[in-house]
Amino acid sequence: MxxxxxxxxxxxxxxxxxxxxxxxxxxxxxxxxxxxxxRLRHVLAAVLPGRWVLAVAALVSLVLLITGIATGSPGVIWAFAICWLVTWGVVLRAAYRWATTHLGSDDRRKPYV
Structure with a gap:
């Protein structure tokens, strides 16, 4: 300006x-x-802190995995599958946030292409 x-x-x-x-x-x-x-992701980012979401998603995934193995119920197995995908989405988002905050644009390594 x-x-x-x-x-x-x-x-x-x-x-x-x-x-x-x-x-x-x-x-x-x-x-x-x-x-x-x-958008939904902006609202969720404001409401839920990243570390807590990651911890809860991992815990829910673990509980659903153990319950799915113990019971063999298709509903629990599907719930685990969906929760597992959400957990990995949260993990990747947390990794991206960490990388952008800890590695500035000058510190990033260039690909070996």
């Missing part, structure tokens, strides 16, 4: 503020919600 009526110091402060706001993930998320782009 160029504001021609600002002096050099004010322009520099404005650009720095815009740069900080551009990198704010929570602000982008809130603005998307206000814009009407409310």
């Amino acid at each position: 160029k504001a021609h009526h600002l002096n050099a110091r004010e322009q520099r402060l404005l650009e720095e503020t815009e740069r900080q706001l551009t990198g704010d993930r929570r602000l982008r998320w809130r603005l998307r919600l206000l814009g009407g782009a409310c």
